[in-house]
Amino acid sequence: MQLKILTSNSTRTVLDALIPLYEKTSGNTVSIAADSAKGMVAKIKAGESGDAVILGTGAVKELAEAGFVVPASRRAFARAVVGVGVAKGTPHPDIHSVDALRKSLLAAKSIAHTLHGASGMYIPTLLGKLGIAAEMKAKTVNRPGGYIGTVVVAGEAELALQQIPELLAVPGLEVVGPLPAEVQKTLETSAGLFAASKHSAAAQAMLDFFRKPEHTALFISKGLEQVTG
DSSP states (O other), X not given: OEEEEEEEHHHHHHHHHHHHHHHHHHOOEEEEEEEOHHHHHHHHHTTOOOSEEEEEHXXXXXXXXXXXXXXXXXXXXXXXXXXXXXXXXXXXXXXXXXXXXHHHHHHSSOEEEEXXXXXXXXXXXXXXXXXXXXXXXXXXXXXXSSOTHHHHHTTSOSEEEEEHHHHHTSTTEEEEEEOOXXXXXXXXXXXXXXXXXXXXXXXXXXXXXXXOGGGHHHHHHTTOEEOOO
């Protein structure tokens, strides 16, 4: 049986690790389609479908209310926080406190974040909280979605700001650490079943497999906190 998951970039890497384990035990095969959170919601509303969806909790709720996802199937999947990344071998800025983060961002030649990813949409709010939105405008590099760390590795920006699992996914990028707690943004993803799925029982079994506590360490290795409750 072939199953399909629609997801966002923040959970792509942990799914890439979980799926082979599930395929080995179930005999089923699984394909993934991933995009920015905003981009994937738009695709689903335009008609793209599958068997399971794993997106931001708010997005899955929205899709359930619109009839695309079975409401009773919604379950929390994982949590992630926003961090800072730099090219491998370059100095790590001080981000241990709000003041240190502010000074490091102002001192940076350029920063990069996405426009449509969950964390990318938070960065303008972060810069506003820090009181440096105007100063950072001219030295901010944007991409619609994807792993923004690739921009830093390519030398097009000095600092990458994105969810830590997305930073970890980029070869040649080093994670400096998470944002200070006072300005941190915790982003939760949820899983659900598509109302149009013809394999809902198998898709539910797959999601149950992903939620097993034995996979907690795998989630952590990908920069995520597994949610099993």
